[in-house]
Amino acid sequence: MKLKPSNQSTQVNWRVFLRTQPFHEFQIKLTSQNEDMEDESVSCILHVTYVEKYPDEAxxxxxxxPENLDDIDIQTLNDLIQQxxxxxxxxxxxxxxxSVVxxxxxxxxxxxxxxxxxxxEKKKKLAEELERKRFDGTRVTVENFLAWKAKFDLEIAEIKRAKYEMDLSNKKLTGKEMFLRDASMNESDVKFLQEEVDTIEVDESLFQDMDDLDLDDELLETED
Structure with a gap:
């Protein structure tokens, strides 16, 4: 015996009576397939066997x-039937x-x-978000700009310092550059003169006969 499927989204196909003795036994195929849900359809065969004291006994x-039903789905159906x-x-x-199945x-x-x-939809939104981030980059705020600027200034200062030291190492310094680089040289000439003055020895005997020299006449001749 076979009944015409209903117009509901779940179809019922009555297949056959398997036997009538000692008790009726038959199976029914149930499927959820319809035009809108072809890829998501699920189905199973419900096998029913009557017992002697039915309906007083189950x-x-x-x-x-089962088709497209996992173990959890099957357990859910069995629990529903028992209930x-x-x-x-x-x-x-x-x-x-x-009906309930x-x-x-x-x-x-x-x-x-x-x-x-x-x-x-989740995958679509994720792809859109990744695409947006690829074009937007990091959004600039006052805080992250100031942090970037401070780091950038430090890097530039370090580059300039390294370049200056490299330039110095690649050329001979002039006296002025040496003087400007080493503040201790400001007092070097003074110290040198002081040390010279302290150490110069004068031979006074060289000047003992200077009274005999006619310096005025020589100076006059020079001026003439």
Whole structure:
């Protein structure tokens, strides 16, 4: 027996009765696939076996051939089935079980689609942010500009100092440059003269006969 799929986003395909003795046993394929969610579709086969005292006893319900469902999804479906069995024990419940499972499959498919769209949007925003940073660079503020300026000035001063020292090492200094570089040379001439004055010895005997010289006559002749 096969029923026409419903117009809902989750389709129900009734396949076959597997047997009727000793108890009815059949399987149903449920799928969430529709035109809008083809890539996110999930499906499974719901295998149902009645028991002797059904509905006072729970039927045996198994999930088989899951598609795009992981272990967590399957456990979620099994927990949902067990919850519905406990809530409907004593009443015909197979149709209820089918309904809640197909609704859950629809929710899972929509959740999968939502996660994929969120991930796609996240990647898009990340790419846009990286592209914006590539063109914007670092935004200039007063604080980071002053920090950069101080560092730049130090680097320039160091470069100038290194260049000056290199220039000095590559040429012979003039007396003026040596004088300007070494402040101790300001007093060198004075010290030299003082040391010379202190150490000069005068031979007084050289001047003993100077009274006999006619210096005035010589000076006059020179002036003439």
């Amino acid at each position: 039927p045996i319900v198994e999930i088989r051939d 519905q069995i406990e809530e409907n024990l004593g009443m015909a419940m197979v149709f209820t079980l089918i 197909q609704e859950k499959l629809r929710d899972m498919a929509e959740d999968t689609k939502r996660k994929q769209e969120e991930e796609k």
